[in-house]
Amino acid sequence: xxxxxxxxxxxxxxxxxxxxxxxxxxxxxxxxxxxxxxxxxxxxxxxxxxxxxxxxxxxxxxxxxxxxxxxxxxxxxxxxxxxxxxxxxxxxxxxxxxxxxxxxxxxxxxxxxxxxxxxxxxxxxxxxxxxxxxxxxxxxxxxxxxxxxxxxxxxxxxxxxxxxxxxxxxxxxxxxxxxxxx
Ligand SMILES: O=P(O)(O)OC[C@H]1O[C@H](OP(=O)(O)OP(=O)(O)O)[C@H](O)[C@@H]1O
Ligand SMILES: Nc1nc2[nH]cnc2c(=O)[nH]1
Numbered sequence: 802x803x804x805x806x807x808x809x810x811x812x813x814x815x816x817x818x819x820x821x822x823x824x825x826x827x828x829x830x831x832x833x834x835x836x837x838x839x840x841x842x843x844x845x846x847x848x849x850x851x852x853x854x855x856x857x858x859x860x861x862x863x864x865x866x867x868x869x870x871x872x873x874x875x876x877x878x879x880x881x882x883x884x885x886x887x888x889x890x891x892x893x894x895x896x897x898x899x900x901x902x903x904x905x906x907x908x909x910x911x912x913x914x915x916x917x918x919x920x921x922x923x924x925x926x927x928x929x930x931x932x933x934x935x936x937x938x939x940x941x942x943x944x945x946x947x948x949x950x951x952x953x954x955x956x957x958x959x960x961x962x963x964x965x966x967x968x969x970x971x972x973x974x975x976x977x978x979x980x981x982x983x
Contacts, residue, residue: 803965803967803968806965806974806975806978807955807956807968807972807973807974807975808972808973808974808975808976809972809973810970810971810972811947811949811954811971811972811973812930812946812947812949812957812970812971813970814969814970816947817849817852817929817946817957817970817971818852820929820946820947821849821852821853821856821946822856824853824856824927824944824946825853825854825855825856825857825858826856826858827944828853828857828897828927828944829856829857829858829859832857832859832861832895832897833859834859835895836860836861836862836895837861837862837894837895837896837897838861838862838863838864838889838891838894838895838896838897839854839857839861839862839863839864839897839899840863840864840865840866840887840896840897840898840899840916841863841864841865841866841899842866842867842868842898842899842900842901842908842912843865843866843867843885844867844958844960844966845900845901845902845958845959845960845966846899846900846901846929846958847958847966848901848957848958848966848967849899849900849901849929849946849957849958850863850899853899853927854899861897862889864887864888864889865885865887866883866885866886866887866912867883867884867885868881868882868883868884868908868911868912869881869882869884870882870905870907870908879905879907881907881908881911890919891916891919891920891921892919892920892921893920893921893922894921894922895921895922895923895925896916896921896922896923896924896925897925897926897927898912898913898916898924898925898926898927899927899928900926900927900928900929900942901928901929901930901957901958901959902928902929902930902931902932902954902959903926903928903930903931903932903936903940903942904932904935904936905935905936905937905938906935906936906937906938906939906940907937907938909926909928909940909942910938910939910940913926913940925943925944926940926941926942926943926944927942927943927944927946928942928944928945928946929946929947929957929958929971930945930946930947930948930949930954930959930971931945931946931947931948931949932948932949932950932951932954933948934950934951935951947971949971952973953973953974954971954972954973955968955971955972955973955974956968956969956970956971956972957969957970957971959971961974961978961979
């Protein structure tokens with residue numbers, strides 16, 4: 802079972818659900834009558850996007866983008882690549898980007914600049930996890946679920962080599978998992 806591979810749970814399922822409800826209520830007030838476009842950045846944001854959007858009690862639309870800056874393992878290539886673009890025009894729209902994590906900040910800086918360049922009316926960022934110690938560019942999220950230390954995290958969308966996204970909590974893997982997979 803997957804639980805045997807986890808050294809430590811940092812954020813429980815209950816904490817994630819409660820936080821999603823809290824941020825959902827704030828977004829409900831902030832975006833009432835604005836019909837924002839909620840943009841999930843695949844694949845990592847899928848569980849949080851599902852949890853958060855059902856807590857927003859006003860009209861929203863949804864779209865999806867795939868960008869990638871990590872190519873396996875635990876290290877970053879530093880380069881952000883667009884793999885799948887939005888289907889929807891963002892011109893004149895209020896946009897809410899939903900992410901699982903901000904680390905170096907490169908992905909979100911790229912995305913925010915791209916959407917503003919396309920004349921979005923506003924671009925706000927919601928992230929489940931922030932790792933502020935990892936930042937190499939200047940960007941902050943407008944809403945942060947949990948600010949966590951600079952360790953490699955898995956679960957609730959966060960993967961190690963595409964595995965562990967389906968864990969219902971956020972944790973750290975035991976060392977032996979890296980030894981067997983590398
Ligand atoms: O702040 P940064 O250092 O740019 O890192 C954050 C990005 O890295 C992860 O995506 P990844 O490219 O691993 O794709 P995934 O969502 O499919 O796991 C995560 O989902 C963020 O998009
Ligand atoms: N899975 C995972 N992806 C990341 N991308 C940036 N930081 C992390 C992390 O801690 N875990």
